[in-house]
Amino acid sequence: MSWISEERLKKLAERFGFIKIVDNPQASVIEVPKENLIDFLKFLKEDEEYQFKMFIDWTVIDHGKKADPRFQGVLILMSPKNWERIIIKVWATDERLPSLIPLWKGAKWAEREAWDMFGIKFDGHENLVRMFLWETYPYHPLRKDFPVRGYEEVELPSLNEKERFDQLEGMMNYSRKHTALPTLEDLEITQKKRMPNKKSQMVLNWGPLHPGTHGTIWFLFDMEGEYIKDCDIIIGQLHRGVEKLAENLNVQQIITYTDRMDYIAAINENHSVCIAGEKLLGIHEKIPEKAKYIRTMMAELSRINSHLLWLGTYALDLGALTMFLYTFREREKLMDIFEGITGARFTINYFRVGGVYADLPYGALDAIEHFIKELPERINDYETLLTRNRIWLKRNIDVCIIPEEDVYEYGLTGAVARASGVPYDLRKIDKYDAYGEVEFDIPVGEKGDSYDRYLVRMEEIRQSIRIVEQCVAKLRKMSKNDPFFYEPEDKKMKITIDGRGTKLKKGEVYAGADNPRGELGVYIYMPKDGIKPYRFRLRSGAFYNLQVFTKAIIGRPLADAITLLSTIDPVVGETDR
Amino acid sequence: MGIKKVGLNRNVRPQTLAEKIFFLDFIKGLKTTIKHLFRKVITVDFPYEVVEPTPRFRGVHGLRNVDGTEKDDFDAWVKKLKIKPPEKGETRCIACKFCQAACPVPDIFEIKAKKLDVPKDHPHYGLKVLDVFNMDLGKCMFCGLCTLACPTICIIHTDIYDLSTYSRRGWVLDKEKLSKIADDFIARRGSEKYDEKSEWPDYQRLWNEADLARAKAWENNPPKLGPNYADQT
Numbered sequence A: 001m002s003w004i005s006e007e008r009l010k011k012l013a014e015r016f017g018f019i020k021i022v023d024n025p026q027a028s029v030i031e032v033p034k035e036n037l038i039d040f041l042k043f044l045k046e047d048e049e050y051q052f053k054m055f056i057d058w059t060v061i062d063h064g065k066k067a068d069p070r071f072q073g074v075l076i077l078m079s080p081k082n083w084e085r086i087i088i089k090v091w092a093t094d095e096r097l098p099s100l101i102p103l104w105k106g107a108k109w110a111e112r113e114a115w116d117m118f119g120i121k122f123d124g125h126e127n128l129v130r131m132f133l134w135e136t137y138p139y140h141p142l143r144k145d146f147p148v149r150g151y152e153e154v155e156l157p158s159l160n161e162k163e164r165f166d167q168l169e170g171m172m173n174y175s176r177k178h179t180a181l182p183t184l185e186d187l188e189i190t191q192k193k194r195m196p197n198k199k200s201q202m203v204l205n206w207g208p209l210h211p212g213t214h215g216t217i218w219f220l221f222d223m224e225g226e227y228i229k230d231c232d233i234i235i236g237q238l239h240r241g242v243e244k245l246a247e248n249l250n251v252q253q254i255i256t257y258t259d260r261m262d263y264i265a266a267i268n269e270n271h272s273v274c275i276a277g278e279k280l281l282g283i284h285e286k287i288p289e290k291a292k293y294i295r296t297m298m299a300e301l302s303r304i305n306s307h308l309l310w311l312g313t314y315a316l317d318l319g320a321l322t323m324f325l326y327t328f329r330e331r332e333k334l335m336d337i338f339e340g341i342t343g344a345r346f347t348i349n350y351f352r353v354g355g356v357y358a359d360l361p362y363g364a365l366d367a368i369e370h371f372i373k374e375l376p377e378r379i380n381d382y383e384t385l386l387t388r389n390r391i392w393l394k395r396n397i398d399v400c401i402i403p404e405e406d407v408y409e410y411g412l413t414g415a416v417a418r419a420s421g422v423p424y425d426l427r428k429i430d431k432y433d434a435y436g437e438v439e440f441d442i443p444v445g446e447k448g449d450s451y452d453r454y455l456v457r458m459e460e461i462r463q464s465i466r467i468v469e470q471c472v473a474k475l476r477k478m479s480k481n482d483p484f485f486y487e488p489e490d491k492k493m494k495i496t497i498d499g500r501g502t503k504l505k506k507g508e509v510y511a512g513a514d515n516p517r518g519e520l521g522v523y524i525y526m527p528k529d530g531i532k533p534y535r536f537r538l539r540s541g542a543f544y545n546l547q548v549f550t551k552a553i554i555g556r557p558l559a560d561a562i563t564l565l566s567t568i569d570p571v572v573g574e575t576d577r
Numbered sequence B: 001m002g003i004k005k006v007g008l009n010r011n012v013r014p015q016t017l018a019e020k021i022f023f024l025d026f027i028k029g030l031k032t033t034i035k036h037l038f039r040k041v042i043t044v045d046f047p048y049e050v051v052e053p054t055p056r057f058r059g060v061h062g063l064r065n066v067d068g069t070e071k072d073d074f075d076a077w078v079k080k081l082k083i084k085p086p087e088k089g090e091t092r093c094i095a096c097k098f099c100q101a102a103c104p105v106p107d108i109f110e111i112k113a114k115k116l117d118v119p120k121d122h123p124h125y126g127l128k129v130l131d132v133f134n135m136d137l138g139k140c141m142f143c144g145l146c147t148l149a150c151p152t153i154c155i156i157h158t159d160i161y162d163l164s165t166y167s168r169r170g171w172v173l174d175k176e177k178l179s180k181i182a183d184d185f186i187a188r189r190g191s192e193k194y195d196e197k198s199e200w201p202d203y204q205r206l207w208n209e210a211d212l213a214r215a216k217a218w219e220n221n222p223p224k225l226g227p228n229y230a231d232q233t
């Protein structure tokens, strides 16, 4: 696991007397006083030896009403020099924290989210507005004193169902009360606050229900003729509070909710939670070999599935309708395979903390081999249609360049980071599951334009095929009686396939998987052993990747918005959580 | 780390002058699309053609009845929960509520057992039977955790996916409806999914190979299913 090395951490503690190293076996955590935070981070970011310049996540923990101070900020950084991580915690006295925007521009949305969810003010933030909820919403839902069901205070008579005058009873009846909903005025206020200083003549609204936005994203473009001068994005239409829900569930139940985040690559979302849960329990090395290979294989198939959908819709957006039909033909076969193995086509829920819930059914490997064998030829077909087509080149080359510094500044991950020349891939860095044992290359782009992002994803499909081939070969050699789920030797540890009684251990951990849309990291904080996680943070790759849209689009014509959005490829279920 | 560099001039050649002048890029693309013109249709014409869901498919729930294929510890469970030993054709449910405990949305279930009203000398005195079992499938997300938790393999997923009704009341299924769904399913496809001890056998197939609609989606060239592992037959 790639955490800052012991010796470097000690050196750091010697140099800065105020650092407190938290005793935590699963991750390297330090506590820093609020006054020293900015100077210390500046050192960490700029010092030659450490170079923790990549922003990963910045969030808050609520320690409950009685604790003083109540809130604690959690910052996760990555050093691209040594490929190692560090967690820095800081107490938010007076419910205030210093803003990190001068150091990392990516902190902007993270801080808005923390304000929205916890009500923490950030000193020095340029426009601290809410991230997901509308501006006039009175609560901060991730606070521990906010009930899971919310406050049901609006009357919606349509919820109460009557059939032919009979009053329905029990389960068939629904309460008339509903939690708060935004009205049109609320939305208008929200929109104005998001873009307080109009720079030019016209603000163009794009979305939230536009087919080109691939979900419910609402864009605000400040336009000067055809060119975009300023941009902000209103998301949250799909916000369901998965983090809040997770605090009231056991870890196997949370996996079902992550299915509904990035629904295009549900398997990968499940994977992240499993990796984090296993790391926290310290069993990640004891997972049965078979489960590891099945998971790696399924995760890569899911990546192919996701990239096929991306390619189809991306080409469709740029006017190549045929591509969409071709990729969906291939995708359909993959969905069939998923349906046969896991029982669902879309919301998979196949992985468990500790393995998978069932072995492969008869014939699964044959179907996968069959599919993998004919896929390379199909991809060549796609490439003859697109890669060197002059329209495609014109619409992609040098469009919306994302430079390498922005990858670090905004915490970009996945294909977007790799296209800008940063070989950041958790599969290589963390080597979770069987990724340490299979061979594959990381595709890396040159300058970070849309064309590079396209090529990187195309190459990723090819590399995924390579991984799947190796996994199938390895699985073929195993026995049908090999276990697919981890049985703890330790009597005190309880892990079940159905999740009843699965217990988490005290400690904190940050782990994740490299998903088709970037790194979905899971940060779990447990002050004591228990079934429900105390704080369950989902660091969404799509969320941070979408943030760079607001910068990369500046100065580009409106038509490029489609290209950029498609090549960033966010899924609203994951950005909104 | 294995790194592969991609980009124009790296793994993609830029267009040559000849390609630009003679529109060779378009001609190549047209070749691909024309090739597809002669392929067979792959669209499954729903609802006239229906793909049969796979054996593992997680559809509408059912409650299985006793039919002689219970697990070995079934009687022990019945005894432990003080349930009247069920006859053939009666429900397997022992009202243990494990399904509800595993479910992420527990208010889907309403499970109640009642004491039998029999005199003291009756052999069933003091035993219980299942009284109410309602499921509100409008709230269900078909995750399958309840079916994994059930100790008697009573609650199962069937292959029914069409759950549309005119009002939400249609989504609330009671125990009679659930039992009927399960009976139908077991009669139709039980042997595909379960062995004689109600476990998932290792001959359980990825999907039914005789399904023509699925074969059509696979361009009439579906994979031949065989054993996965070296020691599987």
Ligand code: SF4
Pocket (backbone or CB within 6 Å): B099, B102, B103, B104, B105, B108, B139, B140, B141, B142, B143, B144, B145, B146, B147
């Ligand atoms: S499938 Fe999942 S959500 Fe539905 S009843 Fe079972 S456990 Fe609950």
Ligand code: SF4
Pocket (backbone or CB within 6 Å): B092, B093, B094, B095, B096, B097, B098, B099, B100, B111, B149, B150, B151, B152, B153, B154, B155
């Ligand atoms: S777990 Fe099975 S036996 Fe227990 S109450 Fe649920 S359906 Fe009945």
